[in-house]
Amino acid sequence: MDECGDAGSTQEIPGILHLDMDAFFASVEVRDDPRLRGLPVVVGGAGARGVVAAASYPARTRGIRSAMPMASARRLAPDLVIVPPRIEHYRRISARVMELLGDVVADIEQISVDEAFLDVRGARRLFGAPEQIADLLRRRIREELGLPSSVGGSVSRAVAKIASARAKPDGLLIVPAARTAEFLAPLPVSVISGIGPKAQEALDRIGVRTIGQLREIPRSALARAVGPRAPEILALADGSDRTGLGHRTRDKSLGTERTWDEDLTDPAEVRRCITQMADDVARQLRRGDFVTRTVVLKLRAPDGTTITRSSTWDQPTSSGERLREQVVSLWERERSRMRRVRLVGVRASHLEPAAGTPVQSELTARAAGWQDLEAAMDRALERFGTHSLGRGSTLSAADGAQRGPADPVPDPAASSPGHPAEDGPHPRERGGR
Numbered sequence: 001m002d003e004c005g006d007a008g009s010t011q012e013i014p015g016i017l018h019l020d021m022d023a024f025f026a027s028v029e030v031r032d033d034p035r036l037r038g039l040p041v042v043v044g045g046a047g048a049r050g051v052v053a054a055a056s057y058p059a060r061t062r063g064i065r066s067a068m069p070m071a072s073a074r075r076l077a078p079d080l081v082i083v084p085p086r087i088e089h090y091r092r093i094s095a096r097v098m099e100l101l102g103d104v105v106a107d108i109e110q111i112s113v114d115e116a117f118l119d120v121r122g123a124r125r126l127f128g129a130p131e132q133i134a135d136l137l138r139r140r141i142r143e144e145l146g147l148p149s150s151v152g153g154s155v156s157r158a159v160a161k162i163a164s165a166r167a168k169p170d171g172l173l174i175v176p177a178a179r180t181a182e183f184l185a186p187l188p189v190s191v192i193s194g195i196g197p198k199a200q201e202a203l204d205r206i207g208v209r210t211i212g213q214l215r216e217i218p219r220s221a222l223a224r225a226v227g228p229r230a231p232e233i234l235a236l237a238d239g240s241d242r243t244g245l246g247h248r249t250r251d252k253s254l255g256t257e258r259t260w261d262e263d264l265t266d267p268a269e270v271r272r273c274i275t276q277m278a279d280d281v282a283r284q285l286r287r288g289d290f291v292t293r294t295v296v297l298k299l300r301a302p303d304g305t306t307i308t309r310s311s312t313w314d315q316p317t318s319s320g321e322r323l324r325e326q327v328v329s330l331w332e333r334e335r336s337r338m339r340r341v342r343l344v345g346v347r348a349s350h351l352e353p354a355a356g357t358p359v360q361s362e363l364t365a366r367a368a369g370w371q372d373l374e375a376a377m378d379r380a381l382e383r384f385g386t387h388s389l390g391r392g393s394t395l396s397a398a399d400g401a402q403r404g405p406a407d408p409v410p411d412p413a414a415s416s417p418g419h420p421a422e423d424g425p426h427p428r429e430r431g432g433r
C-alpha cells in the first residue's frame, strides 16, 4: 500500500478534483422552503429588466438558463417561481461548504462562491482513492448542508472542471489519466475555457468542432485560431496537461455598475452617480479589509461605445474620498466625448489586503465570490446587451456557478480595454485612509 517512493505513479492519480454546487442559489432556496421542490424556481430580480441568477433543474428542463432575462424565463414557464437573491445567506453557506472541504482536504483553491479545486493526492492515505474522497465530500455536503453538488476528477484542473460539468446534476465523474484524450475527443471545443466564441468561430471555419478534430490540425492553424494559448490548449486536448492547483493567478477586483433605462444627459447627474459608486466601492473594500491601487471608470454610450479609463496610485488606498476624486477627474476628461450615458461603472482592481491584515482564506473567498458575481453579470451584459440588464449593487447579482465549461470566467479587470495602458496621472499621496 505504500506508494510514497513512486513519484511516477503518484502523479498519474486523477487527484485534482473540481467540486461545484448544483444550481447553488436555487438549491439553497429550495432547501429552505421545501414547498418549492420540483417547481421551476429561479433566483433573480423580478423587475422588468431582471435577470436569472440561478435556475433549479426543473426550471432548466423548461429551457431556462442563468443570465437569461427574467421576461424570457417567464415566457418559458408561466408558473415560474422567482425568489429574490439573498447574497449574504449564500455566502454564509458557501463558507460552510469550504470549511467542510477543508476538514478532509488540505489543498483547496476556491474559485467562486460555490466551486473549488481540491488536490486530494495527499489525502488518499487517510481517506482513500479520489473516487472515495469525492463520495465522502458529496455525502457530507448533502447530509450536513442539505445541498447537491457534483465532482469531476482528473490529472489536470481543466479536465476536472470539464468532468464536473458532465457529471451534473448530483454526479461524480473521474477521468483516469490514460483515458483523458479519449474522454475529451468527442466533446465540442467550446468546453475548453481558453476557447472563446471568436476562436470557436475560427475553428468552425476550418471544420474543427470537437477536441478530437482539434488535435489533428497543424499547429500553425491552431495558433491562428486560438492565439498564444495554442500550446496550452493542445496539451489539454491530447491529455498531457498536468496543471494542478494554484497555477492560475487571478487579479482580484471589485466594483459596481449600473445601466439606465433612459440615457443620462445631465453631467451633474453622471457625476453624482459616479461619486456614489466610488463611495460604494470604497465601502466594499473596507468591508473586505482590502486596499486598491487602481480605480477604473467605465462609461457606455447608448450606441454601445464603451470607454474604460483607469488611474493608478503609488500607495494603495480604501478611501472613498480618493476614489471619488479620481473617478471624477477621469470623467471630466471624457465627458465631452460622451454626452449621453447609458451605463456607468466604477471598479477597484489590483486589490491587496489592508496593511497588517493577513490574507485569510475567508477574505480571499469573499473577494472570489464578488468577482464571480461580477463576472457573471459581465457575461450577461455581453450576451444580452445593456438594454436587458439593470444592475444594482446586489439585487441582480448572478450565480457564476451556473456557468458551464463552455462559458469561462472572464477576468473583468484584465479584459477592460484601455487598462492599464491608458492609466491616468498618478495622484499625490495624502497619507493614511
Ligand SMILES: [Mg+2]
Binding pocket: 020, 021, 022, 023, 024, 114, 115, 400, 401, 402
Ligand atoms: Mg455551481
